[in-house]
Amino acid sequence: MQQVNIYPDYYQDFHCLADKCTDSCCEKWEIVVDDESAYKYEKTSGDIGKKFRSSMMIDDDGDRIFKLIDDRCPFLEKSGLCEIHRVLGEDALCNTCREYPRAVQDHGNIAEHDLSLSCPEAARLILLGDREPFYIEYIYDIPDDEICYDIELMDLLKDSRRKMLDMIWDTSDPLPVIIEKCLKYAFFVQESIGKEEYSSVYLNDINKEDIPDLSYSNILNGYLSGEILTDEFKQSLEDAAALGEGSFNSSKFDEARSVIDSFENVFKRLCTYYLNRYWLRAAFNGDAAGECIIMVKAFITVRRLCLAYYEKNKELSISALLRIIQLYSKETEHNADDL
Numbered sequence: 001m002q003q004v005n006i007y008p009d010y011y012q013d014f015h016c017l018a019d020k021c022t023d024s025c026c027e028k029w030e031i032v033v034d035d036e037s038a039y040k041y042e043k044t045s046g047d048i049g050k051k052f053r054s055s056m057m058i059d060d061d062g063d064r065i066f067k068l069i070d071d072r073c074p075f076l077e078k079s080g081l082c083e084i085h086r087v088l089g090e091d092a093l094c095n096t097c098r099e100y101p102r103a104v105q106d107h108g109n110i111a112e113h114d115l116s117l118s119c120p121e122a123a124r125l126i127l128l129g130d131r132e133p134f135y136i137e138y139i140y141d142i143p144d145d146e147i148c149y150d151i152e153l154m155d156l157l158k159d160s161r162r163k164m165l166d167m168i169w170d171t172s173d174p175l176p177v178i179i180e181k182c183l184k185y186a187f188f189v190q191e192s193i194g195k196e197e198y199s200s201v202y203l204n205d206i207n208k209e210d211i212p213d214l215s216y217s218n219i220l221n222g223y224l225s226g227e228i229l230t231d232e233f234k235q236s237l238e239d240a241a242a243l244g245e246g247s248f249n250s251s252k253f254d255e256a257r258s259v260i261d262s263f264e265n266v267f268k269r270l271c272t273y274y275l276n277r278y279w280l281r282a283a284f285n286g287d288a289a290g291e292c293i294i295m296v297k298a299f300i301t302v303r304r305l306c307l308a309y310y311e312k313n314k315e316l317s318i319s320a321l322l323r324i325i326q327l328y329s330k331e332t333e334h335n336a337d338d339l
């Protein structure tokens with residue numbers, strides 16, 4: 001049996017911005033501390049040891065976390081540097097801090113590695129580029145073991161993801177049309193899964209009408225009724241909601257739309273990220289349509305947030321666009337309920 005580890009070409013280029021970061025992962029989020037690190041922290045001597053013991057608590061989900069103080073990790077110093085790193089060195093960081101924003105989707109013998117879009121520096125690497133990222137595969141033999149997924153289903157999912165990525169990168173239709181086609185195609189894949197017919201689903205199958213209501217007001221209201229970390233995100237959702245249903249295609253927004261469309265490659269890389277990150281999970285949960293909807297919701301929501309931003313500021317720079325996407329990811333991607 002073979003183990004396959006897959007990395008996008010930008011993965012190795014990541015370096016934490018530390019005190020230069022514009023939206024540190026040490027703010028707003030509670031850091032979950034793994035058992036091994038907690039054990040070490042409990043035994044640490046000196047002032048920092050006392051601080052460890054007074055900072056750790058069990059949250060409502062039963063996770064051990066560092067209590068935030070004024071929405072900041074208690075070890076985030078005013079300088080923007082980490083006190084644990086400064087006093088005890090990198091090896092003393094808990095798994096969450098050592099690994100973020102590196103993330104892995106572990107599908108048994110296939111491990112797909114990526115960075116998380118919620119980190120500003122990772123977002124820059126993920127989103128900037130005029131082509132689909134390359135993927136680097138490391139393959140090695142491992143002892144025979146039971147494969148924990150249906151091989152035919154996994155092959156169908158890998159094949160169908162490739163077809164959707166080819167649609168996104170290789171066809172000349174406008175991107176919103178392609179994304180709608182991807183969604184319809186995903187529903188055909190879903191039907192195949194339901195019938196346990198895993199032969200290839202062809203692109204000329206994609207005329208399905210029976211897809212859910214993904215109107216952006218439904219999507220935005222869903223986010224607005226959930227937990228929101230920052231006032232900035234709440235305000236941008238409210239601005240977008242105030243534009244009204246059907247506004248995106250109105251001639252009133254021609255100029256804004258053409259600016260947003262000029263960032264087509266950013267949106268293509270955004271959709272690529274979401275498909276790569278989530279689609280293969282359907283080999284385990286059987287929900288190909290749901291995994292595709294995560295990508296479609298990101299595409300629809302980010303475009304509406306851009307439209308609202310343009311209406312308010314009369315411009316949309318690449319850095320503003322990256323900020324919108326990074327914040328969207330930070331607010332939604334690390335909470336399964338929001339996806």
Ligand code: SF4
Pocket residue numbers: 015016017018021022023024025026100101118119120121122
């Ligand atoms: S969000 Fe990213 S760049 Fe910023 S501090 Fe965290 S890991 Fe570093």
